[in-house]
Amino acid sequence: MPETMRAVDIKGDVGSAEALYITDIPKPHPKGAQALVRVKAFGINRADIMQRDGEYPAPPQAGRILGLEFAGVIETLGEDHETSFKIGDEAFGLVYGGAYAEYVVVSTHMLIHKPANLSWEECAGIPETWLTATKVMYQVGEFTPGKSILWHAGASGVSISGIQLAIANGASAVYATARSDAKCDFCVKTLGCTAAFKTTDPNWADEALKVTDGKGVDIIADLIGPAVFAGNLKIAARDARVVLIGLMSGFKLKEEVDMGLLAFKRIRYEGSTLRSRNESYQRKLKDSLVEHALPKFEAGLFKVYVEKVFPWEQVVDAHKFMESNTIMGKIICTIR
Structure with a gap:
């Protein structure tokens, strides 16, 4: 299995949208209750823009790679993972950072099983906004x-x-x-x-x-x-x-x-900010979403409004579109 992966990085650590580029970085490995997820789609958020501009100090556990929400397939699991998840499961979730990449490590406590009736793009647009x-x-x-x-x-x-x-x-x-x-x-x-x-x-x-x-x-x-x-x-x-x-x-x-x-x-x-909260706090919100909101997504009563989908190679354009302030819904990037 390759020990590197592609991810979106920032030239000079901070900068404009044009500073974003795709490069090779070490592939992470899950530990304890974590899972390694092969990312199919990730959401663009205002916090990503602020972090890219140097106006949003990320928490220490976030790492340098942007991205707070994603949807994908579980590839490997840590030894203490939640037993409701297994390799090959389709899932989506919230992370402190790192979702702009081919793979992301996430606590299984923050994962949600992907409903069959929702697309990768829709699921990638749920965690940050709905939580x-x-x-x-x-x-x-x-x-x-x-x-x-x-x-x-x-x-x-x-x-x-x-x-x-x-x-x-x-x-x-x-x-x-x-x-x-x-x-x-x-x-x-x-x-x-x-x-x-x-x-x-x-x-x-x-x-x-x-x-x-x-x-x-x-x-x-x-x-x-x-x-x-x-x-x-x-x-x-x-x-x-x-x-x-x-x-x-x-x-x-x-x-x-x-x-x-x-x-x-x-x-x-x-x-109030969500990203600075510990996993216990975030997990309670996730559990509430799974109990009360997820059934409404499955029944079609709640909807993820996706404004535009970009291939992740066009992440610069995705950030510029977010900065245009003309959108009505989520901006999603997909990885093929």
Whole structure:
């Protein structure tokens, strides 16, 4: 068996999309509860862009190769692997890094059996986005049926997942924001949102408050950051939860903010990342997804919206497409 494999690396460790290239690196070996998976497809995520640019320090166990989610075939197993998996099984899962490669080592505790009715591309687009959405809603946002929720960047992978979860699990209203009319229409007409608001409109928060009859929103999932911080405080209901999981508009506030709203409304504003969590935390989310969401994928009630599939030799183009901010769904790369 070859001791090397092909993987996507970054010239100079950080750089633009053009810095990505495919090279040969040592093939990893599974230990303990791990599996070695031959990758058939992997997902592109905003965190990959930030890490490539040097703006997202990866956890130590991630390694230098990008990639957080994948789908593929188990090739070998460590001596203490979960007994529900065997060599040759088709599976998908979440990793701290390394999915942009022909092979990836992953804990079997984080693997999920691939449903027969889902493609490699669809399965590769589930782990990062759906686990993040589950964390935002339940672990941090404290969602219960009857609460309202707003998902910023409504056409992103995480928010598409979260919108479906919220509707299926009894939200009283599900709102979204986006930067274009087309994306707002997608959120309402395709995904089923109650309403969507265009954040390029300076009055978007006033419109959102009007739609809620002045009550505001119970949970806000924020993938944008500084550009919507003041708006979030305005549209938050009393005792609302705002969960910051993305910084698409940068790292620093550029406008004055009425901090009194934060206190008087008793808003809890909390930042959260999934990648920095230990395996025990991630495993609980995975188990929740397998129990509650996977049957809905198998029944066709939940859907992975794949915007475009690239052969992995075109990973530079895939990253540029992500950076265009025009997508409505997941970007997937396949390895043949």
